[in-house]
Each structure stands twice: as structure tokens, then as C-alpha cells.
Amino acid sequence: MNSLFIWGVGTLLVVAYIWHFTRQPAWHIRGLVYALIHVMYRLRFLGRSNIPSRGPALVVCNHVSFVDALVMGGGSPRPLRFLMDKPIYESKRLNWLFRMVGAIPVESDRSDPGNVRRALDEVSRALRNGDIVMLFPEGRLTPDGETHTFRRGLDLILRRDPVPVIPAALSGLWGSWTSHAHGRALSRWPRRFRARVALYFGEPIAPGQATRQLLEQQVLELKRQADEWGDNHPSESES
Template identity: 75%
Template sequence: MDVLVWGLVGLLACIAAWRFYRAPAVYIRRFVFAFIHVLYRLRFQGRRFVPPRGPALVVCNHVSFMDALVMGGGSPRPLRFLMDRPIYESKRLNWLFRMVGAIPVESDRRDPGNVRRALEEVSRALRNGDVVMLFPEGRLTSDGDVKTFRRGLDLILSRDPVPVIPAALSGLWGSWTSNCHGKALAHFPRRCRARVALYFDEPVPPGQATRQSLEARVRELKAEADRWVETGKP
């Protein structure tokens, strides 16, 4: 009987390993979704606005180093993240970033031609029908407010006019992964199970989005998300 049980356990483990090997991003997203629910009291709104198929660009404010996990877990579709190369090349996490298809980008000043190569990879992803996610501010906020969106967003949209989904995060400012109390990750967590909101808005049709209009809409969305974080009421 023990042999039969252990054989069954081994078979199930092999099946799970095979399925993970064939579609690792799916299982990583499920794990992340469960993980962030343990850490935070989450509210998602507008997830239906992420199209079930076809290319799209998601733009969001950048609050903390947890943003990508919340975005990746909250999105109904896998996201191809555009991220800083130094973070992408982290010895401990590079395997994960590669597995989920993150796209590294570095400034031309440090690596001439890198921005062009990153934009080409973004184009390939969009033309392949993927959803690409970026934080147009380019860095973590220093005061919790939404900063000016950088022109890289215009470059992407000029190359590939696709639907653009504005999104906003609230509740992570003040966490140990934000710059609220000094440099992010430089101190221990001060609270657990904080309210965190991720709001998506209706897609802006291809060719109609501008950097300024998207920034304005993300600010409006963030204000809506802030109200729930502060009061617990929509």
C-alpha cells in the first residue's frame, strides 16, 4: 500500500513539474497572486479592461519595489515588464525575470544602443500579441505623488499604436519597499496587511493616447484608489 501511495505522489509530482516546465509563467502568476494576498488587503478594480487577447500596453505609477508583484498578480493576463537592467541582472532574481519574459532597458549613456534594442524587443512582444507593462515615470516616486511620464512612452506608441490601459496603485507608499522613510529596502517593515488598491481603466484606442493624457488619467485613477485605501470605502 505504501508503495502505491508513494508511486501516486511521485506521479503527481512529475505531472506538476512537467506542467510547470511547459508553462512556468502561469504557475508563477498563481503563486504571486496568493503571496500578495497574504501580505496585503487587496482591492482590484477594472481587471476586465485588460483585453482577453491581442497586444496592449499597461502604464502605471511607480511607488515601490513591490509594484511589479502586485501588477503581475492582479492582471488577468501575463505581463511583459520593461525594467531597469541592473535589477534585471540581479544574481538572485535574474532567472525569474527571464522566465516571465521581462525586458531589460538601460540608458544610452551607460550602454549606447540599449534603448533601441529594448524598444525592438517591446515591438516584438506587442506584435506577438503580448501585454507589455511599464512604469513611465522611470523610477520610484520620492514623495508618493505621480511624477512626469518620460518620453520613452511616446517612442513606444509611435512605433506600435496599440490599446493603452491606464492603471494606478495606492497603499504601497509608506511600506519598506518605497522611499517614504528613506531609501527603499533599507529598513524593516512597519506594518502588515495594509490596504493596497490596483485600479485599471478603459483602454485608450490605438493612436489616441498621448503621454500627457495618460499621466492625467493615472493621476485621477490614483485619487480614486487612494480613497479606498484611506477609508475602506469605494
């Protein structure tokens, strides 16, 4: 195993990400992403039917690793538009890719005055266009495997755009080379393959009923349920 292997895996992640979110025929795109993540992990999906078949929605999830978006994209029955950190979005090598997939950059007003308003306007346009917007309200990868306090920016989105909100939780990616479990993510070679990973989608919360505190509680409960699946259960997928 060497750096070429790690680079190859990273390239596959980026390619899969692009193919999934360019809205090509669903059977081709979702099949590709679904197959890729099943090669990488032993997966359990639960509650995918909670994603509405049409219309706008917001999905919120805990943030564990740099492949969270790939697993979320493969697990969702519809394309997701991700809210992401502006410094990553503006990467010289990857910015054109993030533009292609419709990612929405966000940065604090302290660093970029007016950016939060512009990001919220773009989220509103996406939701009013009937898209599903996905965000990690912790605002960063977990440093210790636990789910941390959701940031107040979520309140702004909930007030501006009363749409159904689906809580979600990821389990099993903490400890991977794409997490901060053993130092900075992506700074070492992979040590394990085919890890068991669970993605649970909760029941939608009606428009106007979701709060930041309620969503944080529900994501924590979904994560607890996903964690209970544990390493002693067989790989499986449920709708």
C-alpha cells in the same frame, strides 16, 4: 522579527514572480500569486475586465514600491512582460531569473549606446506576438509618494506600436518598507502588515490615440480615485 524574516519575505516575492511569468497553467499560477498578495495586503482590484482577453496591449502605471510588479502581476488576468532598469536586470544573482520571466531591460543611450533601440525592438516583438507589456513611465520609484512626469521614452513606444493602452494606478504602498517613504527602500524592517492596497485599471485607449500627456492625466485621476478608497473602507475585489 529579524533579518531572516525579511529575507524570507523577499524570497517569497521572487518565487511568486517567477511562477507567475513562466506561463504555467493559468489556474495554478494566478491562484498562487493571488493568494500570496492577499496574505500580504488587503486588496481592492477595480477594472480588471479592461485588460483585453487576447491580443497585444500596453499597461502603464505609477511606480511606488519594489512590490508593484507582484501586485500588478497578481491583479492582471493575463501575464505581463515588464520593462525594467538594465542595472537591476543585470544583477549577478537575479539576472537568470529576469531572463526566465521575460523582463525587458532598458538603459539610457548615454550609458549603453544602442540599448534603447534594442529595448524598443524587444517591446515591439512582444506586442506583435500578442503579449501585454507593462511599464512604469516615471522610470523610478517615487521619492515622495506623488506621481511624477512620465518620461519621453513612452512616446517612442506609442509611435512604434499602436496598440490599446490601459492606464493603471496603485495606492496604499507608499509608507511600506519596499518604498522610499522612510529612507532607501528595503533598508529597514517591515513596520506594518496587511496594509490596504488598491489597484485600478482604466478603460483602454484605442490604438494610436494615446499620448504621454493623456496617459499621465489618466493615471493621476485613477490614483486619486484609488486614494479615496482610503483606510476606512473594507477590503474587497472587483472585476
